[in-house]
Amino acid sequence: MARLHLFWPEGTPLPRLEALDIFHIESGGCTGCALELASLSRALLAGNHPIRFVSTPRQAGMLLLTGSLTVGMAPVVELAWQAMPGPRVLAVVGDCAVDGGLFGGNYAVLGGVGVRARSSVSLPGCPPAPDEILAALVRWQTTEGER
Amino acid sequence: MSVEVAALIRQGAAPTPCAGRFVLEAEAWQAMIAGLRATDLPLLGLWSDGVQVHALFHHDPIPLVASVAVSPDGYPALSPVRVGAQGPERIIHDLWGIPAIGGRCEPWLDQGRWPVATPLAAHRAPTPGLPEGREFIDDAAVRQAGGTGLGYGPAEGNFRAPFHLRLGLPGARIEAVQPCMGYAHRGLAARLRGLAPQQAARLVARIDAPATVAHQLAFARALHNATGTAMPAQDVAAGVMLGAMERIATHLDVLAQAGAMLGDGRSATLAASMLEQMRQMCRNVCGRRLLFDVIPPAATFPVRVDGAQLATLAAEHASLHRLFWRPRGLAAQARGKGVLSATMAARLGIMGGNARAARKGQGDVTDRLEVRLGEIGASLALLAAPPESTVMEAEGGGEEGLGWAEGPAGLLWHWLRLEAGHVAAWWCGDPSLALAQALPAILSGAAYEDVDLIVVSLGMSATGADL
Numbered sequence: 001m002a003r004l005h006l007f008w009p010e011g012t013p014l015p016r017l018e019a020l021d022i023f024h025i026e027s028g029g030c031t032g033c034a035l036e037l038a039s040l041s042r043a044l045l046a047g048n049h050p051i052r053f054v055s056t057p058r059q060a061g062m063l064l065l066t067g068s069l070t071v072g073m074a075p076v077v078e079l080a081w082q083a084m085p086g087p088r089v090l091a092v093v094g095d096c097a098v099d100g101g102l103f104g105g106n107y108a109v110l111g112g113v114g115v116r117a118r119s120s121v122s123l124p125g126c127p128p129a130p131d132e133i134l135a136a137l138v139r140w141q142t143t144e145g146e147r
Numbered sequence: 148m149s150v151e152v153a154a155l156i157r158q159g160a161a162p163t164p165c166a167g168r169f170v171l172e173a174e175a176w177q178a179m180i181a182g183l184r185a186t187d188l189p190l191l192g193l194w195s196d197g198v199q200v201h202a203l204f205h206h207d208p209i210p211l212v213a214s215v216a217v218s219p220d221g222y223p224a225l226s227p228v229r230v231g232a233q234g235p236e237r238i239i240h241d242l243w244g245i246p247a248i249g250g251r252c253e254p255w256l257d258q259g260r261w262p263v264a265t266p267l268a269a270h271r272a273p274t275p276g277l278p279e280g281r282e283f284i285d286d287a288a289v290r291q292a293g294g295t296g297l298g299y300g301p302a303e304g305n306f307r308a309p310f311h312l313r314l315g316l317p318g319a320r321i322e323a324v325q326p327c328m329g330y331a332h333r334g335l336a337a338r339l340r341g342l343a344p345q346q347a348a349r350l351v352a353r354i355d356a357p358a359t360v361a362h363q364l365a366f367a368r369a370l371h372n373a374t375g376t377a378m379p380a381q382d383v384a385a386g387v388m389l390g391a392m393e394r395i396a397t398h399l400d401v402l403a404q405a406g407a408m409l410g411d412g413r414s415a416t417l418a419a420s421m422l423e424q425m426r427q428m429c430r431n432v433c434g435r436r437l438l439f440d441v442i443p444p445a446a447t448f449p450v451r452v453d454g455a456q457l458a459t460l461a462a463e464h465a466s467l468h469r470l471f472w473r474p475r476g477l478a479a480q481a482r483g484k485g486v487l488s489a490t491m492a493a494r495l496g497i498m499g500g501n502a503r504a505a506r507k508g509q510g511d512v513t514d515r516l517e518v519r520l521g522e523i524g525a526s527l528a529l530l531a532a533p534p535e536s537t538v539m540e541a542e543g544g545g546e547e548g549l550g551w552a553e554g555p556a557g558l559l560w561h562w563l564r565l566e567a568g569h570v571a572a573w574w575c576g577d578p579s580l581a582l583a584q585a586l587p588a589i590l591s592g593a594a595y596e597d598v599d600l601i602v603v604s605l606g607m608s609a610t611g612a613d614l
């Protein structure tokens with residue numbers, strides 16, 4: 001596996017991951033959360049893990065939002081959600097997406113999707129670190145599996 | 148001729164509290180426009196505070212700002228003589244409702260979804276809104292050729308800020324490009340108004356994560372200039388170090404993405420691995436992987452980073468360099484793609500690494516990646532042997548200040564005016580706005596598959612361009 005320091009220095013053993021295809025939309029933040037997601041995505045790819053980020057909502061089972069949801073991005077998010085087939089879930093990552101964070105509602109921003117829609121995964125932080133994001137996804141998978 | 152235009156600006160009637168800013172009468176502004184026609188004095192930014200419009204020019208040793216009062220009809224446009232003024236003029240119209248006489252007034256940020264028109268103006272009007280979004284009209288060449296119109300963004304499943312490009316492909320190559328911005332606009336100028344500088348600094352740090360240190364530094368410099376207080380040597384030294392760490396991380400991110408896009412797994416993996424080490428180093432030094440809220444630095448900020456970690460990174464940088472230049476490596480694969488010529492860079496006021504790449508070679512993706520690689524090496528050397536820093540004296544001090552810093556994608560600027568210790572007006576000039584305006588020229592002739600790579604190599608970030 002590539003020496004990605006996400007699991008560094010000792011290499012924390014990962015729990016069993018279930019397959020999950022995630023479509024990510026940066027809906028108007030500073031892209032800090034997106035950078036951490038990019039780190040996570042690289043580590044997952046390098047480790048051949050079954051959680052992966054995909055480039056179209058048509059392939060995805062999870063819509064993962066970062067950013068404070070600008071009025072320009074709201075219809076884009078809606079279209080992506082509609083384009084997702086079958087059972088789908090919403091995840092909000094970072095303070096911006098959870099409740100607007102530092103970018104609360106104004107003329108250009110709706111202030112986070114977390115307060116407007118029911119999300120399966122909601123992870124605050126500005127930004128949360130990649131291992132925290134992964135832990136949140138795994139936690140959700142585990143509780144989902146028990147149901 | 149540049150000297151003459153600069154002299155003309157300096158003759159501006161009223162001296163202002165901001166060093167290097169001069170207020171021109173309407174006739175002098177017109178004379179400046181006429182003078183600009185014959186010179187290449189680069190325009191770096193254009194903004195308004197509702198009462199005046201300010202134009203920032205690159206001029207040694209200190210930048211020059213020419214201001215003109217806004218009349219009921221607007222202000223004479225700079226875009227006929229400086230193409231880079233087009234975007235800012237349209238933004239000023241979107242935010243303030245102030246038209247540029249002789250310029251274009253189509254929306255740049257406002258796609259018709261804001262609940263109010265001219266959100267920064269004293270009297271804001273409600274807008275009916277355009278729920279269908281904006282209409283694109285294909286260019287004649289594309290229509291005649293019966294070609295395809297393809298969209299790029301705002302949601303590609305990647306990890307970058309949203310914007311949209313409408314691309315016209317009469318054949319296999321892109322011919323027409325219409326950028327549509329505003330998706331990432333968060334209304335920062337409205338948010339900063341009335342905030343205490345410390346609160347404002349937290350927002351400024353979150354303008355654009357890959358360039359957060361540069362934004363924090365430029366804002367801090369503007370604040371020091373506005374308050375007439377010198378920046379202590381320790382803060383200057385911390386700024387240099389943190390800036391170098393940010394540059395290394397952001398450049399590595401670009402190289403990792405470029406490697407992955409071009410199918411060069413070895414380069415991509417090495418760059419990604421180095422990037423993670425940098426993030427780890429940032430966490431060790433500042434307690435956070437991304438360098439938010441680090442300026443002014445904590446009193447305990449270390450002056451040196453771990454030497455062993457630096458030595459490892461330096462060795463890996465040498466390997467990355469070898470991989471880059473190997474036969475069929477990144478350099479060979481990216482050659483000729485996404486050319487930003489030196490002339491175009493100068494015309495649009497593009498500075499920093501992108502401009503250096505344009506002057507160095509033909510200005511393609513390879514040149515830009517090479518410049519980034521070089522800057523990683525230089526920044527690592529700087530971290531290993533930090534230069535002596537001295538106090539940065541304040542310029543001005545009359546409650547108004549301008550500050551700058553070089554971010555990973557180029558020079559960026561912050562200007563602010565204080566009233567009773569709070570931010571009364573603020574502007575930020577991010578290199579991404581000029582890059583967004585350059586995209587039609589850069590992408591013309593490119594293949595659709597290369598759009599992502601070209602945008603990444605430029606370091607363009609819609610969140611910095613839209614604010």
Ligand code: SF4
Pocket residue numbers: 029030031032033034066067068093094095096097101102125126127353356
């Ligand atoms: S939560 Fe923080 S890091 Fe994430 S996008 Fe918002 S401002 Fe940036």
